[in-house]
Amino acid sequence: MTSETTPAIGIDEKALKDINAGLAQTLADTFTLYLKTHGYHWNVTGPHFRSLHLMLEEQYQALFEATDDLAERMRALGDKAPGSMAEMLELATITDREPTDDAMQMVKNLQRDHEAIASTIRPLSEAADEAGDGATADLYNARLDFHEQTAWMLRSFAS
Template sequence: MTSNESPQIGIEDTDLKEINSGLAKVLADTFTLYLKTHGYHWNVTGPHFRSLHLMFEEQYNALFAASDDLAERMRALGDTAPGSMAEMLELSSLKDHEPTDDALEMVRILQRDHESIAATIRPLSVAADEAGDGATADLYNARLDFHEESAWMLRAFAS
């Protein structure tokens, strides 16, 4: 933690450190996926342009809002959130730049990334709950629902 004093909210300092570490990773993955999705929104072409352009817009708007929620949760837990692209890229497990002109490849890449974030979140949600941090677990579960639904929609489009 970057703060001199941890918040006294009934969560052990070691648990707070682990929870914030997980939040930072999910934030970085979320922001990286936000940028990738926004880029695909700008650059998608082809016979499915309109439907993909709109789907990507819905997803990047949700990802941007989620980034704010994740960062603010870190602040509530006494830590600072990563705030630069360098920090995001260092923490993210996703590839930040995967240019393609193929709309279906865009869909497959985004599907894979949503599934990857879901797989990252699942154990973090359990750990937050076990540490007595139901608020973070709830945030994670909402994110998990979004990523699993987004992956499903993308998978359905690509099939």
């Protein structure tokens, strides 16, 4: 994303650029996973319909809220957040569309995506902390906790 101005908050310009690049990717992955989860919520069928429908609703709502937190952190750090589907798809590292009618495949796809995002976030959190950006590290750590816990829930559901 293009920087507006570099805020004078005690983090050097290169570190801010790197932090914002990580936030943009995390935002894109989160938004992509939000859409996938919401789509699965709409289309899940089968004997576990009600429990999966409700679980996926909780997950997509949490993912949607997280997109706002991530975008607002980018704005606080002087950058613009990606705001179009084209930008999200360009930045995302997870697959945006995996249609399936099999509820357990939906669960496995989402589990894999949550684990992938957690793997991506861990080093970003460490880098933000090393740059003196505790607020971003805290945001990442909250996201890490969510993705790891959600992956565990999905893994448990599928076993």
